Amino acid sequence: MIFSLxxxxxxxxxxxxxxxxxxxxxxxxxxxxxxxxxxxxxxVEPILIGNKNLINELAKQENIPISKYSIIDTKSTQxxxxxxxxxxxxxxxxxxxxxxLSTKTxxxxxxxxxxxxxxxxxxxxxxxxxxxxxHKVFAxxxxxxxxxxxxxxxxxxxxxxxxxxxxxxxxxxxxALLTAVEKVNPKMLDTVEAAAIVEQHYxxxxxxxxxxxxxxxxxxxxxxxxxxxxxIGNVPGDADILVVPEITSGNILYKSLTCLGGAxxxxxxxxxxxxxxxxxxxxxxxxKLYSIALAIELSQ
Amino acid sequence: MIFSLxxxxxxxxxxxxxxxxxxxxxxxxxxxxxxxxxxxxxxVEPILIGNKNLINELAKQENIPISKYSIIDTKSTQxxxxxxxxxxxxxxxxxxxxxxLSTKTxxxxxxxxxxxxxxxxxxxxxxxxxxxxxHKVFAxxxxxxxxxxxxxxxxxxxxxxxxxxxxxxxxxxxxALLTAVEKVNPKMLDTVEAAAIVEQHYxxxxxxxxxxxxxxxxxxxxxxxxxxxxxIGNVPGDADILVVPEITSGNILYKSLTCLGGAxxxxxxxxxxxxxxxxxxxxxxxxKLYSIALAIELSQ
Numbered sequence: 001m002i003f004s005l006x007x008x009x010x011x012x013x014x015x016x017x018x019x020x021x022x023x024x025x026x027x028x029x030x031x032x033x034x035x036x037x038x039x040x041x042x043x044v045e046p047i048l049i050g051n052k053n054l055i056n057e058l059a060k061q062e063n064i065p066i067s068k069y070s071i072i073d074t075k076s077t078q079x080x081x082x083x084x085x086x087x088x089x090x091x092x093x094x095x096x097x098x099x100x101l102s103t104k105t106x107x108x109x110x111x112x113x114x115x116x117x118x119x120x121x122x123x124x125x126x127x128x129x130x131x132x133x134x135h136k137v138f139a140x141x142x143x144x145x146x147x148x149x150x151x152x153x154x155x156x157x158x159x160x161x162x163x164x165x166x167x168x169x170x171x172x173x174x175x176a177l178l179t180a181v182e183k184v185n186p187k188m189l190d191t192v193e194a195a196a197i198v199e200q201h202y203x204x205x206x207x208x209x210x211x212x213x214x215x216x217x218x219x220x221x222x223x224x225x226x227x228x229x230x231x232i233g234n235v236p237g238d239a240d241i242l243v244v245p246e247i248t249s250g251n252i253l254y255k256s257l258t259c260l261g262g263a264x265x266x267x268x269x270x271x272x273x274x275x276x277x278x279x280x281x282x283x284x285x286x287x288k289l290y291s292i293a294l295a296i297e298l299s300q
Numbered sequence: 301m302i303f304s305l306x307x308x309x310x311x312x313x314x315x316x317x318x319x320x321x322x323x324x325x326x327x328x329x330x331x332x333x334x335x336x337x338x339x340x341x342x343x344v345e346p347i348l349i350g351n352k353n354l355i356n357e358l359a360k361q362e363n364i365p366i367s368k369y370s371i372i373d374t375k376s377t378q379x380x381x382x383x384x385x386x387x388x389x390x391x392x393x394x395x396x397x398x399x400x401l402s403t404k405t406x407x408x409x410x411x412x413x414x415x416x417x418x419x420x421x422x423x424x425x426x427x428x429x430x431x432x433x434x435h436k437v438f439a440x441x442x443x444x445x446x447x448x449x450x451x452x453x454x455x456x457x458x459x460x461x462x463x464x465x466x467x468x469x470x471x472x473x474x475x476a477l478l479t480a481v482e483k484v485n486p487k488m489l490d491t492v493e494a495a496a497i498v499e500q501h502y503x504x505x506x507x508x509x510x511x512x513x514x515x516x517x518x519x520x521x522x523x524x525x526x527x528x529x530x531x532i533g534n535v536p537g538d539a540d541i542l543v544v545p546e547i548t549s550g551n552i553l554y555k556s557l558t559c560l561g562g563a564x565x566x567x568x569x570x571x572x573x574x575x576x577x578x579x580x581x582x583x584x585x586x587x588k589l590y591s592i593a594l595a596i597e598l599s600q
Contacts, residue, residue: 131560132562133559133560133561133562134560147487147488178548178552179548179551180547180548180550180551180552181551187447188447188547188548190548216551216552216555217551217552217555217556217559217560218555218558218559218582221555221559221560222559224582225559225582228581228582229582244552245548247480247488248478248479248480248488248490248545248549249548249549249552250480251479251480251481251516251517252478252480252516252517252544252549252552252553252556253552253553253556255516255517255518255521256517256552256553256556256557256560256561257556257560257561258518259433259517259518259521259522259525260431260433260434260517260521260556260557260561260563261433261556261557261560261561261562262432262433262561262562263560281528282518282524282525282528282529
């Protein structure tokens, strides 16, 4: 069990391995500021890929020391993405971070069948949360990448996320398939799909975890709520991984936890040979640092 | 602006009107316990409708004093629902509360064209929240009743909820149409629908409010998040009413606020001639009391 995101950061720091972080399209003042702080943490050694003149100019404007960074000059964001993926593929970098380019541009290169670095067909976003109202760190997936995953894609999302939990030391994670209700209702397709996924799990086609659902969020995180509704299982009140039906409910849950729940968060894209860090400008410095630490933990 | 649910309770208490509360299918120990506490609050005078023998037996088992309550004996839950609605229709009761019967059984009677008490075709659930992370009481709709409302139904939900806000003293409430992103994306139908609703609002077909969207939850409740995303509007950081795309995301938001956000809540169904109180066994006593107080405020 992991009690705080700080634990993940401390573990990453203890390794004292400076991971090489390939930053695709680094010509952005927010990225450069964040990298300066990350560099101080001793966790990573950035490799900046992008418009070299612009990177130098931006760094100069704010006196950001980048003389120790490698810079690879490129002509386009597509070339930055391609080059960053190449560095990972050839073992010259350990972690991949999205800079000033669209997620799509980066992922096209990651998923390229000949030159890409996908470990399988499906990548997904995993967000970890540390909430003052829950007893351990838990994940929400997929709140940021797969818009409306079908059942097969959802099974892949679950397996990716379970594998990630095992990597960070949580054996046999408990997975809750979130819906609005516990009863399978043909008018609520999410509930039908959740029951089918649980069935697949019973047939051992999704391994190394406990999966239960459909269930509403209150059951996943509260044993008392489960008792009120006479729901018997191993997941209620102790879920590690919350699987949302589609991106909108995931995004609303993510924002509710961070903006209206006092939760801290760390997020990465998993399913490629290395974790991919997609920070957004709105992320706090703390969240960016935790995301890097999580990526380091997962890259081992 | 309303800062706390206690304010709504205090206002209801100040009126010193004992509202007559028709309880449809009161033969349930949880309902009787809750009513005993509500009765002490001085807010309501319950009229119990249901299996009289069973009601008396349950009350005796736990020494719940019900001798001062009116009891109307019925033979079925359908009859209880019908009788409760009749009391409201004929002015013999002021508020309607769901007891030990399905929501559907009750609503069929409420919505009956000849004998029902619907003020219009659409009823919706409105949940108020008081969050330690927000500066005022806000609403989420519809997290509990309409499964997948279409655009026309959503407009009715918004108008019902705006009218309710005006009744509780919030003039020109700010409405946020929640989705995962701010950009209209044909692959995310919620965003297309939200833009169409905002268009209707500009044409003044939804009155007495400010409506903006599509927007993610962080923008609705945080000005800083809106600035990061260069979203300009009157709603960001100050939303009163959060409209969710469908019931699953609504339910997840509701449960996230109460189970993982430290929020207090009150909920009623609006759109009938009187507010309908649908408490669930899992609701806290405090939440049940706030819901009754809210119903009293809305019934004026």
